[in-house]
Amino acid sequence: MTTPMIVVVLKGYPRLSETFIAQELLGLEQAGLKLSLISMRRPTDTRRHPVHDEIRAPVLYLPEYLHEEPLRVASAWWKARKLPGYRLAWKAFWNDLPRDLSRNRLRRFGQACVLAAEWPEGGTWLHAHFIHTPAAVARYTALMTGTPFTCSAHAKDIWTSPDWELAGKLADSRWTVTCTQTGHAHLQSLAQDPARVHLSYHGLDLDRFGPFAGERPARDGSDPADPVLIASVGRAVPKKGYDVLLKALAALPADLHWRFEHVGGGTETKKLKALAATLGLEQRITWHGALAQEDVLALYRRADLFALACRITPDGDRDGLPNVIVEASSQRLTVVASDISGVPELLTDGVNGYLTPSEDPAAFAAALEQAIRDPQTRMRFGRAAEARVRGAFDYHQSIRQLKTLFETEWQTHHDR
Structure with missing residues (x-):
């Protein structure tokens, strides 16, 4: 079995405030996995971390707002509607819409159409970072294309999402990982199969954050010249x-x-x-x-x-x-x-x-x-x-865990 390419859906890339995601992406690449990145937003930060320059995966930017690229969206919809799973995705969208009657819901479906129509060559797996909007795009895309998807859930995306939506994504994803015990317990309580929800701390790249060899002064706040x-x-x-x-x-x-x-x-x-x-x-x-x-x-x-x-x-x-x-x-x-x-x-x-x-x-x-x-x-x-x-909290442990989860699921999926 050849190594599948993971198509990773991100809310934005690169982002200074999400170094932990970039670190994980680089770790997966270094572990031998193939990645293709999908960003729902273009970068707004004027700086980049060094880790971003080490990641080799190509990046596809979806239209952040559908009205900004109407021809691209219309062309994508025309292609996506011919896919075998389009009706399933359309049904899921219409089931979700009454409970989230918003332009954002329509935007996620439109972005999924673009991703399905512009699918990266060689992509065989979908993974969403964040269980709110990126997982919505991944779920609709997975239904359209028949591509299995998995998810990493973090913090805001868990606690500001309604339970009905979390439960639906947990049911449709092959597995979900999250990074705290409280988030893990909450997602397990909503999952049809709690065993498919895993706890995985992000950890830290301890090579980048090597031990501090210096000595800190014993400042105690008593010296106005040395606060x-x-x-x-x-x-x-x-x-x-x-x-x-x-x-x-x-x-x-x-x-x-x-x-x-x-x-x-x-x-x-x-x-x-x-x-x-x-x-x-x-x-x-x-x-x-x-x-x-x-x-x-x-x-x-x-x-x-x-x-x-x-x-x-x-x-x-x-x-x-x-x-x-x-x-x-x-x-x-x-x-x-x-x-x-x-x-x-x-x-x-x-x-x-x-x-x-x-x-x-x-x-x-x-x-x-x-x-x-x-x-x-x-x-x-x-x-x-x-x-x-x-x-x-060495991030290599998390990378090993994620690699094992991917490879075990791939083997199971391949044997079916």
Whole structure:
């Protein structure tokens, strides 16, 4: 049996905020798998991580909005409607539409028509990264073409999708992987066959995030000329809880000397800067915007603490296990974070980090103060967090698991 080519549907590619996906794609290529990438959006980031330049798979960009490429969409629909499975896909679309009466639903079907009509040569398998919109395109395409599909589910895509839609995709996919125990349990509860839902941590490329050989100074916030550096990496969006973090910083005692550096773009940046000004923090904060991976690594190594006050938003959106927490921990950088989603799967409060309830600036401030004033404990927690990452979050383990899942399913499918 020849190695099938996996056609991977992505929401956008490349994206600075989704390094973990690029890392996985490269790992699968290095493991000998053939990939062809399908992006539902063109890139908006002005920079690329080095990992993006190492991926060799070709990229096909679907029309992000159908009205922007009407001739392409019309031509694709004309071809797709002649496919043997078109009626099945059309029926599935019409079953979904009353429960999601939106232009987005029509867009996903149109994008599926384009993918089916412009199918990459040699493609024999479909895999969607994210179980919301990419999996919708993959599912309709799979029905049209008769191509089996599988799925990787993460965080927002799970928790902001209705159960009926998740259940339908879980039923139609050969298998689904997800990256936290909470997400795994939720998807298993919706699956007709829970055994087809697998837990697979993304892990970290520990070659790129090698051990930090330097020694951090024992700063304790007492010297105004040598303040403690608190770092954070994450998009400025509501689920990251940066308003909570800023309020916690404002609540720190006046005798503590610190600086805060943030890395990441996002729609809330202007609002957060205004909040920082209102709280009187603007002179202590540096907003870097998006940075390349090597610059983020340098920040981890300069910093004394890493902070992220994630929350669950009213629409259910949340992080899984933020990859930046894994990255920071790999550099012996002690983390102060909220105890939600997958964070406690890596960090244990009082053992290898500081965890607080979400939406609680006072508790977060207390944890920050404790970490700042006690550099010896802070460093001990950092060493323990690094050991946990290097022992259990090596991404090669995830790549081996994914390769086994693909190859086992291919063999089963081939034998039918």
